[in-house]
Amino acid sequence: MLQHxxxxxxxxxxxxxxxxxxxxxxxxxxxxxxxxxxxxxSQERVDAAVATLRELTSDAMGFxxxxxxxxxxxxxxxxxxxxWGTIDVLCSGAAGNFVAPAAVMSPNGFKSVMxxxxxxxxxxxxxxxxxxxxxxxxxxxxxxxQASKATxxxxxxxxxxxxxxxxxxxxxxxxxxxxxxxxxIVPGPIAGTEGMERLTPTPESKAAxxxxxxxxxxxxxxxxxxxxxxxxxxxxxxxxxxxxxxxxGASLAGPGLLGGQP
Ligand code: COA
Ligand code: NAP
Numbered sequence: 001m002l003q004h005x006x007x008x009x010x011x012x013x014x015x016x017x018x019x020x021x022x023x024x025x026x027x028x029x030x031x032x033x034x035x036x037x038x039x040x041x042s043q044e045r046v047d048a049a050v051a052t053l054r055e056l057t058s059d060a061m062g063f064x065x066x067x068x069x070x071x072x073x074x075x076x077x078x079x080x081x082x083x084w085g086t087i088d089v090l091c092s093g094a095a096g097n098f099v100a101p102a103a104v105m106s107p108n109g110f111k112s113v114m115x116x117x118x119x120x121x122x123x124x125x126x127x128x129x130x131x132x133x134x135x136x137x138x139x140x141x142x143x144x145x146q147a148s149k150a151t152x153x154x155x156x157x158x159x160x161x162x163x164x165x166x167x168x169x170x171x172x173x174x175x176x177x178x179x180x181x182x183x184x185i186v187p188g189p190i191a192g193t194e195g196m197e198r199l200t201p202t203p204e205s206k207a208a209x210x211x212x213x214x215x216x217x218x219x220x221x222x223x224x225x226x227x228x229x230x231x232x233x234x235x236x237x238x239x240x241x242x243x244x245x246x247x248x249g250a251s252l253a254g255p256g257l258l259g260g261q262p
Pocket of ligand 1 (some may be wrong): 106194
């Protein structure tokens, strides 16, 4: 059973937690009583996210930095630990995306997404490891359907997120003996997000994504955020190394996030 006040006094760090799904996750933990720190590049976004979180908790902090820069990640985690004494939950969700065919994608374009999504995830996980309160610590990596569904014009994201899911599994093996759980959440198409606006900017492209999926609709940010909280709770304390779709069944059928184009 989920314990009352389960997250009271617990500390959560959300990398990329200043907008969209990741901010939704930060808010859900704050609403559940946790102290929450967020981290992303834009100081403006960090300030806005902290202001939003402070409507839910007085214990909210933010840091500007880039997951591609290990020193900035380490600095933010160290300051969070210094302020609150523990880090109980780590969510790694910073990501970048654009739509481009591999045949014309520049190597630097491919590298940018690999550096943010995959190397950035490693930086976050590696830097947080010494601080994670163990046993009972929960790590959640935010993956994507492209990790397992070959998606044209998404070679960079497919490769990077497949790597993220494999990191989840390997670190579940390596850190499990210390009581640290590591899982991936795979959001399906989520309404009102930057990610889906980039992939499906038109009503036609949006309709193509949902036409064959079981629930026939986009999800809400709260659908993913609530699962992140539950997955980090004691209810799930025997679950590690899983790659969990939160996608209205989209992984069973349908054309993927780009609606099967081209
Ligand atoms: N098509 C093809 N290549 C593109 C591109 C596009 N739409 N957008 C960027 N690139 C290429 C650039 O041309 C550049 O390569 P080059 O130096 O060979 O020209 C490379 O990607 C890096 O671009 P830059 O703008 O310098 O990268 P950045 O580090 O400032 O930003 C991105 C990274 C490109 C991923 C950017 O879109 C971003 O910051 N995204 C975060 C938000 C987001 O994507 N949200 C959705 C999450 S799923
Ligand atoms: P979003 O709103 O663009 O959020 C991305 C966040 O990451 C922002 O806070 C951004 O802030 C931060 N970020 C980006 N690059 C960064 C970097 N180099 N260093 C630090 N922070 C960085 O995106 P979203 O659509 O909600 O997606 C969130 C996550 O869900 C991603 O991992 C994505 O792959 C996954 N996902 C989304 C969907 C969907 O439906 N949207 C579906 C499947 C998976 P700054 O710009 O300030 O850095």
